[in-house]
Amino acid sequence: xxxxxxxxxxxxxxxxxxxxxxxxxxxxxxxxxxxxxxxxxxxxxxxxxxxxxxxxxxxxxxxxxxxxxxxxxxxxxxxxxxxxxxxxxxxxxxxxxxxxxxxxxxxxx
Amino acid sequence: xxxxxxxxxxxxxxxxxxxxxxxxxxxxxxxxxxxxxxxxxxxxxxxxxxxxxxxxxxxxxxxxxxxxxxxxxxxxxxxxxxxxxxxxxxxxxxxxxxxxxxxxxxxxxxxxxx
Numbered sequence: 001x002x003x004x005x006x007x008x009x010x011x012x013x014x015x016x017x018x019x020x021x022x023x024x025x026x027x028x029x030x031x032x033x034x035x036x037x038x039x040x041x042x043x044x045x046x047x048x049x050x051x052x053x054x055x056x057x058x059x060x061x062x063x064x065x066x067x068x069x070x071x072x073x074x075x076x077x078x079x080x081x082x083x084x085x086x087x088x089x090x091x092x093x094x095x096x097x098x099x100x101x102x103x104x105x106x107x108x109x
Numbered sequence: 110x111x112x113x114x115x116x117x118x119x120x121x122x123x124x125x126x127x128x129x130x131x132x133x134x135x136x137x138x139x140x141x142x143x144x145x146x147x148x149x150x151x152x153x154x155x156x157x158x159x160x161x162x163x164x165x166x167x168x169x170x171x172x173x174x175x176x177x178x179x180x181x182x183x184x185x186x187x188x189x190x191x192x193x194x195x196x197x198x199x200x201x202x203x204x205x206x207x208x209x210x211x212x213x214x215x216x217x218x219x220x221x222x223x
Contacts, residue, residue, distance in 0.1 A: 043200055043214035101151035
């Protein structure tokens with residue numbers, strides 16, 4: 001079975017710090033990549049898409065490494081409100097949509 | 110604008126009972142997805158409808174699970190008979206397209222089977 005792997009964490013990070021985490025995928029035919037954010041006891045919400053050239057949205061930067069089959073998410077100047085679970089999503093190929101189990105991030109004051 | 114609406118938000122039932130979960134997608138969206146989320150397995154796609162037609166049900170765990178979409182504004186996920194291992198949060202999502210970047214999730218139904 002094709003997999004999407006994430007470090008479950010938790011990552012405990014002081015407010016204002018920079019934090020980064022990766023997601024690896026096993027299906028080399030994967031075509032689309034995304035990061036979703038899920039707050040405790042809430043539904044997942046799209047955070048950002050991940051493009052081959054990398055993309056940035058404010059304090060968030062996502063990058064894709066097709067050769068090594070991983071995507072990354074970097075959060076700069078972390079805020080207390082960034083505390084959440086971050087889900088990696090890989091789409092394409094015969095496996096359709098596959099979600100990682102998420103990385104739990106805790107920003108501490 | 111109303112988002113995806115799911116009901117009930119919480120359901121507690123006993124093993125062997127029938128459970129029906131309901132979803133109203135965002136108006137104008139033509140794709141609807143049912144997901145199940147557990148701590149052990151994460152978020153799993155159960156079934157996907159496009160224009161009210163089931164396209165991919167390979168994620169449906171077994172014959173006890175069934176899903177219908179009688180019209181563009183309503184879908185149900187039924188479990189009969191329910192088992193304790195079905196306890197999970199069930200999300201419905203809709204989109205105007207197939208890709209996850211356009212999917213909007215409902216608040217979920219938290220199901221507990223005793």
